[in-house]
Amino acid sequence: MHFxxxxxxxxCAPKSGPVLPADSLQLVVGLADAWDARTATLxxxxxKRAGGKWKRVxxxxxxNIGKNGLAAGRGLLEWCGPDxxxxxxxxxxxxxxxxxxGGMYGYGPxxxxxxxxxxxxxxxxMACVSDPDSDSYNRIVDTAxxxxxxxxxxPLMRPxxxxxxxIVVGLNGAADPDGDPPVPGAGSCVLFHLARxxxxxxxxxxxxxxxxxxxxxxxxxxxxxxxLLMTKDxxxxxxxxxxxxxxxxx
Numbered sequence: 445m446h447f448x449x450x451x452x453x454x455x456c457a458p459k460s461g462p463v464l465p466a467d468s469l470q471l472v473v474g475l476a477d478a479w480d481a482r483t484a485t486l487x488x489x490x491x492k493r494a495g496g497k498w499k500r501v502x503x504x505x506x507x508n509i510g511k512n513g514l515a516a517g518r519g520l521l522e523w524c525g526p527d528x529x530x531x532x533x534x535x536x537x538x539x540x541x542x543x544x545x546g547g548m549y550g551y552g553p554x555x556x557x558x559x560x561x562x563x564x565x566x567x568x569x570m571a572c573v574s575d576p577d578s579d580s581y582n583r584i585v586d587t588a589x590x591x592x593x594x595x596x597x598x599p600l601m602r603p604x605x606x607x608x609x610x611i612v613v614g615l616n617g618a619a620d621p622d623g624d625p626p627v628p629g630a631g632s633c634v635l636f637h638l639a640r641x642x643x644x645x646x647x648x649x650x651x652x653x654x655x656x657x658x659x660x661x662x663x664x665x666x667x668x669x670x671x672l673l674m675t676k677d678x679x680x681x682x683x684x685x686x687x688x689x690x691x692x693x694x
């Protein structure tokens with residue numbers, strides 16, 4: 445049984461013990477100035493053993509997030525705040541919380557920049573399904589070989605090339621949709637992808653090519669990597685809990 449503590453800034457946390465799963469050895473932390481911010485600062489951390497101490501890796505990066513700011517996403521961290529602040533389909537908000545990172549995909553320049561075999565190859569008929577009524581909701585599928593039951597998808601191969609390399613953010617079961625079936629309408633198809641200058645996203649996290657390529661090269665699926673995204677104040681509140689296990693942000 446899990447005993448949760450409702451925090452003043454609306455996330456819930458264990459009354460004792462670490463906030464993050466002990467099996468994760470890699471962590472990406474994204475911190476925004478406010479709930480309606482359009483940018484975040486990203487930090488990388490790693491540890492050598494389960495439950496060990498986090499060590500900072502590399503320099504911080506500036507990232508673009510949702511044009512409408514943040515909303516509490518369905519992930520590994522419970523939300524105790526108002527329901528209207530939860531992530532919903534098409535709200536153009538990035539999910540706040542803690543999420544496992546899923547598959548990594550690419551084509552063209554993305555494949556060339558990544559270590560061999562690191563990215564799953566994208567073809568022209570691959571897309572992520574954003575229709576909540578579809579059995580394939582919040583899944584990346586090949587539309588040429590999957591029975592169509594959707595009205596809306598997000599193609600991965602776009603003319604602007606921003607998804608030439610992508611990382612799946614495990615919002616709403618996206619990292620393991622078979623083991624954690626997505627809840628219709630709770631958000632879909634959130635990725636790390638290439639930035640278009642300083643333009644905000646419709647819910648994803650975007651980075652410059654050098655940063656995204658470095659992130660892809662660093663991530664190891666066997667390390668059970670996590671993405672934590674929230675405001676600076678929310679993070680400070682969580683990190684201030686006894687035995688939270690969260691790394692110190694410089």
